[in-house]
Amino acid sequence: MTVHTDVLVVGAGPTGLALGIDLARRGVAALVVERGETLAPGSRGKGIQPRTMEVYEDLGVLDAILAAGGPYPVGMIWQDGRQAGEHRMFDPAEDGEEGSRFTEPWMVPQWRNQEILRARLAELGGEVLFGRELVRIEQDPEGVTAYFATGAPVRARYAVAADGGRSAVRRALGVAMRGETVDPDPLLVADVRIPGLGREWWHVFPPGGEGAGFLALCPLAGTEDFQLVAQFPDGTDIDLSADGVRKVVGERTHLAPGEVTEVRWTSDFRPRAALADRFRAGRVFLAGDAAHVHSPAGGQGLNTSVQDAYNLGWKLGAVLGGRAAESLLDTYEEERRPVAARMLGLSTAIHRDEARRGAGTRQLGLHYRESSLTEETRTAPGALRAGDRIPDVTVDGVRLFDRLQGPDWTLLTLPDGVFLVRPDGYAGWAGATTDGLAAYRARVGA
Missing domain, CATH: 3.50.50.60 (FAD/NAD(P)-binding domain)
Structure with missing residues (x-):
């Protein structure tokens, strides 16, 4: 049926x-x-x-x-079994950048x-x-x-x-x-357990000799696992078995294969x-x-x-x-x-x-200013325009995001204009007054 x-x-x-x-x-x-x-x-x-x-x-x-x-750890670059320097994967955000309480990715x-x-x-x-x-x-x-x-x-x-x-x-x-193929060299990805490896770093092992690519071990927040990513030369038939994963760890790091106590998941792909x-x-x-x-x-x-x-x-x-x-x-x-x-x-x-x-x-700066759903009616728009994401800020003691929660449209009146906010948090319509708002609401079903 x-x-x-x-x-x-x-x-x-x-x-x-x-x-x-x-x-x-x-x-x-x-x-x-x-x-x-x-x-x-x-x-x-x-x-x-x-x-x-x-x-x-x-x-x-x-x-x-x-x-x-949890937050991402700082990368630690290893050379010949020694710590050779730190590497930050992400450029730091300025305080209050783009009006969000979140400034870095969460793992x-x-x-x-x-x-x-x-x-x-x-x-x-x-x-x-x-x-x-x-x-x-x-x-x-x-x-x-x-x-x-x-x-x-x-x-x-x-x-x-x-x-x-x-x-x-x-x-x-x-x-x-x-x-297009972004990189012809395939990657192995695996979730592994290595109890003896410190979890305060994202361990990065640069490419070695004989065509071996990089290997990285990132401690996965909230778990006992590391995500292993290893690059191989184009044409390699990657061994996805537990023994294959242990072998590449032993070959490219200072760790012995047996220090990988568990291989919980493996996959391979070519970036495209x-x-x-x-x-x-x-x-x-x-x-x-x-x-x-x-x-x-x-x-x-x-x-x-x-x-x-x-x-x-x-x-x-x-x-x-x-x-x-x-x-x-x-x-x-x-x-x-x-x-x-x-x-x-x-x-x-x-x-x-x-x-x-x-x-x-x-992705905080993405907008829909050019969308057919967007109407900016002000002759001199301010920094916040129709099509923009509403920032997560507090106005007169009220957090705007608290008012935007839920599946409905929201009407906001701010010093620089009136905004009708779509259910996904972007300003659909903006005006100096509410003139024209009723026609817009009828057009989009708000």
């Missing part, structure tokens, strides 16, 4: 789970399905950037995220991030169906029908592909993803950057890695993905609730595809040592 819902979300990674949370708190019937039998293992994308921390506060998971993680292993998001989804009455491998998807003017290798088909008014870089939904839709031609195909939307694939340098992939969900969630809620025209959904691709393209460029530049991990990676 076919299962019916308003929104089908394919993929239970951070993107799909964040979208599920946002839809659930809006009262939208949504179903998250996942190909695997469990949430994906591994530390993977471990860095949560300041803008995503703000999103997580609104979604109700910030306290759990803060409790589960939470992706597996733990997903557990927290899933728990919040369950708290809101949502669920994840595991073991649902998509084999076919069809759509018509009224909705989408998805078929799986096992389990009943799902009929939904809309569907969202959040099923990763090898997205089955994207392939079924025939949407191309174009890009790719962008889908479209983020929407009819009633199906692409989000996260299904829409854009990043080099891990700079920690932009997971964060851009969660913010895709944050952009799309309120728009789906408004259309399904009858408050906005269906055309509102076109602005998802309009707004998010250019952002993804910029973040891809930044990630690639950082990977190639052409840019630093600084203000751009924190």
